[in-house]
Amino acid sequence: MSKGKRLLSMTGRFVFIVGLFFSVYVFAMFQGGKVSWTIFYMLTPFLLYSIALFVYPMNNIKAERLIRTKTIESGGKLAVTVKLTRTFPFPLLYTVAIEKWADPAMELKTKKLSKHIFLFGFKKSVEFSYEIDKLPRGEHIVEGIEIEVSDFFGWIQKRAFLELKDVILVYPNTTSIKYVPINAQYDRGSLVSPFSLVKDTTMATGVRDYQAGDRVTWIHWKSFARTQNLMTKEFEDRQSEDIIVLLDGRESNLFEEQVELAASIVEEATNHQANIAFASVGAETVMFPFIHSSDQLQDVFVHLAKVRPVVEEEVQPLSSTLEASAGSIVIVTSHPDWAFLQSMMSFVKNTRSVICFVLVDTEIALPLPTQLQEQIRYAKAKGITIHALSRKQFAQAFKEVAS
Structure with a gap:
């Protein structure tokens, strides 16, 4: 209902209540008798309360929100406490408070969980808590709190929206990856050790x-x-080498798995003090050329929390390149078509090897789709190391590549 229609409805209800009050009074005056005056005296408190509620200023109510869960990963729980305060203790009866989310999907998911019905009474403050389980990865914006109060019979219903914006970031899950480098070498011979690039x-x-x-x-x-x-x-x-992780931002049923794998690789590399860069390709190319500190890693995870897949037609051509020092490209995708892989390789200069992790939704023992098999076969013929894996195989991803 629009604001104009709501105001018109409220005015009509107020006129009805005032009219009812005078009608009952006139009836008692002309009719006389104990019954008519009893009816008048019984209705008067309710009618006066409705009139007082009509003029009660809803902007007297202020809200505070405390997010008790500091860091949330995909599938995690959000715990929130909301406190409502006011300066004028008018006796509010049936009060409903509900959080309003920017995303309609979140609005539907949290409608029953974040809705609280209580008796405000004469209290100056009241607080309530709620929890939301299994939050999806992403940037979720809660815009404010809608307050609705009502009189005894629902004749007067007043609403107010208390703007109180908070951004909830739900980060991708990560898996501890056992990294076995492919080009790990000192000046003499090869060495198998965590991250050749440290x-x-x-x-x-x-x-x-x-x-x-x-x-x-x-x-x-x-x-x-x-x-x-x-x-x-x-x-x-140890032979200076870079790793550049590229995330395919095209729409896919396995996009969440792609994000989780990319996040796991970047986190593991940073923990081992690797010379690592990250870029995601989609509606725009977002690059993080240096990831050395926890703050820089946090910037990457904020991006991975917000990133959304785009249809292939919306993917923008790469406008710049990253320089690599005899390093490797690690591509995370579920559609290893040659046109895309070629554009990724042209994005990074001076590379030694290209590794492509292809996400699949079945176990490797099962036959892959024919088109995917052809794409993998063609990419291997071009010298790209391809490894198809499911979510369960993330921990052993690099070990499988090296074997």
Whole structure:
């Protein structure tokens, strides 16, 4: 109902109540007798309350929201406490408070959970809590709280929307991946160790001026104590190599699994101090060329919480490139068609190898769709390492590639 229609309805109800009050009074005056005056005196408190409720200012009510769950992953629980306060203790009877969400799907999912019916009475404050289970990944916006109050018989019903915006970010789930590098080498022979692209931080070879993005643990504090200039330790590299993770943002039934795998790879690499970059390709290309700190990793996870798939026609051509130092591209997709893979390879320069994780919704023992088999066969013929895997195989993803 529009605001104009609601106001017209309220005015009509008020006129009805005032008219009823005078009608009962006139009836008692002309009719006389105990019965008519009893009816008048019985209805008077209810009618006066309805009139007082009509003029009661709903903007007297203020709201606060406390989100008790700080970090939520996909499928997790949101716990919220809402507190309503006011300065004028008018006796409110039937009060309904309900959270209003920007997303209609969330509105439908939470309607019964976030709706609270209570008797406000003369209290100046009241609070209620609710929990929502199995939240989907994404950015969920709660716009405010709608308050509805009513008199005894529902003659007067007043609503007010208390704007109170909060953004709930639900991050993708992550899996602890056992990384076995493909190109892990020192100057002599090969080495199987976690992340070939980490620096050997046990052996400092010198110092240099501090640069933005350097880790705090790399600062040479003795030099700082002597010179008052920040200096950063330089370490012996294990053959400097970059990993660039590319997420296919095209629409897919397995898009959530793609996001989870990409998040798991980036998190594992950052925890091992890898030289890693991340980019997602969709309606626009979003790049994170340096992920060295927890804040930079958080920026990636915020993006992965918000990212939404787009139809292939809306995918924008890549407008820039990332530079890699003899590194590897890791592509996460469920549609490994050659046109897409080729555009991804042109996006990154100076690469050593291309690894493509193809997400499937069946166990590998089962036959894959014919079209998917043909796409994988063609990509392998072009020199791309392809590994098809389901969600259950995330932990062993890189081990399978290396085998």
